Amino acid sequence: MKRIFAVPGIRIGAWVPFLLVGLIACSSPGEVEQSTQTNVRVSGNTITWNTEEPALTAVGYRYPDSDIWNVAYPSPNLRRDKAFVTNHSVTLMRPQEGDKILVVLVNRLASQRDFLTGEEFEVELTSGPPTGPLLRWTMVDVGFGDSHFLRMPNSGKTILVDGGERQDFSNVDEFLKSESVTSLDYVMATHIHADHIGGLVGNSDSVSDGILGVYDVGMYIDTVIKSHTRFAYDEALATLANRGIPKANIQVGDNSDTTELLDWDEEVYVEILNAGGGAAIGGTSEGDQLNNDSIMFRVTMGEVNFIMGGDSEAPVETKVTAEFGEALESEVLKVHHHGVNDASNTGFLQAVNPRVGMIPIASFETSDGGLPTFAVVNRLRASGIDVYSNDRAEPIGIDFVTTTSPTDGLNITLVTNGDLYEIEVAPSRSFHSLKGGTMPVLKGQNPEDFREGDQ
């Protein structure tokens, strides 16, 4: 895995190190174009600084012996309007008192599209983090497909949303084992396409493999009105019956107060925005209609919200935007349909107004590196949304692209205590199968390309 700081890199200008115990040279600082960060201060767990130009900012940090990067964002209270400002303050949520960490400040200037970083420097923290139980959502690296693991802050309940393709059962299984998960309170399939439901039933047509065939599952959450029932859905039903796993349906409007199915944690509120009925919502092909069956839901803990919705395409996004409007506003959005250009429409992005976009895709597992599409990635960037996928993490300017090694995927995790949130970028151990037998040359270079079919 290679790490390359953003180009152009910008040196920290006339700053005054305070409680900084050392400096570590940036790996590729580039040319000094201008001074951008000034008055950098570290007090307790909070880092403050100024930029000459208004900017969106974040703080990347890691432990010296760790290959896991964390990106801490300003509190939602400070960035509710996602305003570009010159005075910045970010409180780190997890490092403990006395911890020594390596820090890099990230500034996205209003006048420029690129992310600009300063030099990495070491900080010894003088006080512990804000306390509080943590909610975790991991976008598990399944290469091509969706699989999301949620762990609730107080109840400890575990929820798996989708399981990747059939061949990804082993990837999801390995991830869950690494999290010491032996049972799942809920399994939800957003819709029945093979890259979402496949890993739930596994490689064979047996009822004894896949997540549903192996793990103890408390409840399978389903939808009522499906546009079509094909692919592995029959096998999923057979597996549920064979193992005695109960199944229950949710629908639009259901939330944590109205149904036990969504009563995941005393501090977490879940609401369903879309669920089934894709054929009536829109889409010209069966594939489109199945995508528009996707369950879309919003999760809230304190001040932090996130939305995920399978492969919902523009018709669902338009419908949800009309129904919920500004109430959709969330810090983090799971970018729908793997970054295909038939989703992530502008109106929806404006309503959600996220700071972070998580795209479940690794470009090297697409047929020609065409996902996420250039158009979608650029739309996200232009909207001030930081892009993370299973092979890239843009905000800290670190290039994780691995066109020569498909063993280098990423698990991306949102961690929040309801006040602050961080994105964790960790190497995955997932196996990737290359589509089309060749490695893509460069991803995101073909503006209109997207794959048709069972996505």
Ligand SMILES: [Zn+2]
């Ligand atoms: Zn999909």
